[in-house]
Amino acid sequence: xxxxxxxxxxLLIGFLLILVGFWGVLTQKNIIKIIVGFTILNTxxxxxxxxxxxxxxxxxxxxxxxxxxxxxxxVSASVVDxxxxxxxxxxxxxxxxxxxxxxxxxxxxxxAKKTLEINKFNDLKW
Amino acid sequence: xxxxxLLAVVVLVMGYMFYNVYxxxxxxxxxxxxxxxxxxxxxxxxxxxNIVTAIVVTYRGFDTLGEVTILFLTASIxxxxxxxxxxxSEIQIKHQNTSELLVTASQILIPIIFLFGIYVFINGHLTPxxxxxxxxxxxxxxxxxxxxxxxxxxxxxxxxxVESVSGxxxxxxxxxxxxxxxxxxxxxxxxxxxxxxxTLFSAGAIPIIYSFVGLKVGAEISNILxxxxxxxxxx
Numbered sequence: 007x008x009x010x011x012x013x014x015x016x017l018l019i020g021f022l023l024i025l026v027g028f029w030g031v032l033t034q035k036n037i038i039k040i041i042v043g044f045t046i047l048n049t050x051x052x053x054x055x056x057x058x059x060x061x062x063x064x065x066x067x068x069x070x071x072x073x074x075x076x077x078x079x080x081v082s083a084s085v086v087d088x089x090x091x092x093x094x095x096x097x098x099x100x101x102x103x104x105x106x107x108x109x110x111x112x113x114x115x116x117x118a119k120k121t122l123e124i125n126k127f128n129d130l131k132w
Numbered sequence: 133x134x135x136x137x138l139l140a141v142v143v144l145v146m147g148y149m150f151y152n153v154y155x156x157x158x159x160x161x162x163x164x165x166x167x168x169x170x171x172x173x174x175x176x177x178x179x180x181x182n183i184v185t186a187i188v189v190t191y192r193g194f195d196t197l198g199e200v201t202i203l204f205l206t207a208s209i210x211x212x213x214x215x216x217x218x219x220x221s222e223i224q225i226k227h228q229n230t231s232e233l234l235v236t237a238s239q240i241l242i243p244i245i246f247l248f249g250i251y252v253f254i255n256g257h258l259t260p261x262x263x264x265x266x267x268x269x270x271x272x273x274x275x276x277x278x279x280x281x282x283x284x285x286x287x288x289x290x291x292x293x294v295e296s297v298s299g300x301x302x303x304x305x306x307x308x309x310x311x312x313x314x315x316x317x318x319x320x321x322x323x324x325x326x327x328x329x330x331t332l333f334s335a336g337a338i339p340i341i342y343s344f345v346g347l348k349v350g351a352e353i354s355n356i357l358x359x360x361x362x363x364x365x366x367x
Contacts, residue, residue, distance in 0.1 A: 011159055012159075013157070013159035013160075014154075014157065014159070017154055017157055018154065021147075021150040021151075021153075021154060024146075024150070025143055025146060025147050025150070028143055028146065029139070029143050032139045032142070032143070033136060033139055059167075060159060060160070061159070061160045061161065061162065061163060062159045062160065062161050066260070067171065067182070067183040067184055068181060068182045068183065068184075068258075068259070068260060069175055069181045069182075069183070069329075069330070070181060070330065078175065078176050079175030079176065079329060080171075080172040080173075080175075080176075081171050081172070081175070081183075082163055082168050082171035082172035083162075085163075085171050085183065087160070087163055087167045088167060088170055088171065088174075088183040088184045088187055089166060089167050089170065089187060091184045092184050092187040092188045092192060095184070095188055095262075095264060096188075096195060096196075096199050098264070099199050099202070099203060099264055099349075100199070100202060102203075102206075102268075102353075103202055103203055103205075103206035106206055106210060106356050107206055107209060107210065109360070110209075110210045110213050110214055110359075110360070111213070113214065113360070113363060114213060114214070
């Protein structure tokens with residue numbers, strides 16, 4: 007554990023959240039709880055992606071006077087990887103869209119059977 | 133019980149795979165490849181203090197256009213899915229009285245939340261934040277409005293107009309990039325002078341594009357919330 011730092015901590019939290027979310031999606035019976043499981047899973051994956059862009063001891067990729075710069079605002083020696091952060095921004099928006107859609111479906115399902123118990127929706131089961 | 137223990141085995145195997153990844157992980161000590169280029173040349177080429185914004189709006193501008201399209205698609209599917217049988221019916225469901233505290237606080241907070249959302253997307257190229265975050269903050273204001281008064285009527289025409297106009301303007305600015313600068317969504321549409329680094333009027337077209345994105349995202353999320361609210365009438 008000599009190299010334990012922020013990168014490891016966030017990686018660990020990301021993996022744990024993924025497992026918790028996965029467990030929730032698999033075991034819960036209530037549709038709303040399943041949706042909550044999906045959002046936890048989603049958050050875990052986002053944290054994982056951000057933590058893979060971590061560079062030891064570096065700061066956020068926003069240039070101001072407190073960030074060490076070389077020449078014409080060259081900060082490549084003092085910031086973390088900005089690319090995964092930009093990707094995660096996309097992923098969060100997609101996650102929002104998916105969650106909103108799932109909630110709309112849950113609403114429709116509730117209207118159809120007046121219950122959110124997933125076991126009651128067995129019309130396609132044989 | 134058997135089912136749960138099988139699921140526990142699945143999750144444990146997954147956890148074991150994650151553990152192997154975790155134990156082989158070593159924190160990076162320097163930037164490589166394209167990130168190196170973005171960090172060293174980004175400020176010079178794009179002029180935005182926030183490098184993530186520079187990547188999202190300019191280097192990967194197409195992706196952002198697609199992202200906004202996906203949000204629009206979500207809003208459309210929800211509108212289609214929660215379509216009311218009688219859109220204009222004035223049935224008012226009787227909600228429980230909302231608390232005095234919430235109503236009073238919302239009257240003070242909503243203008244401040246809107247203002248903060250606008251601040252966040254206008255300063256997207258300087259501070260953490262940007263169009264998507266600002267839009268989401270604006271939509272929180274709308275959510276608070278609905279929570280404080282579940283029967284509130286949100287003007288759909290305003291939402292639709294804001295959404296359409298900002299979406300079209302985003303694409304028009306992108307096309308202007310082809311005409312006046314290097315390519316689609318290039319931010320140098322006002323010439324090569326990008327303004328003084330770190331001020332509000334810098335980074336070329338980025339603040340304008342991000343403001344339109346913020347308005348569009350705010351309108352779309354408000355639209356989704358509005359659909360959720362209206363579909364309560366059917367219960």
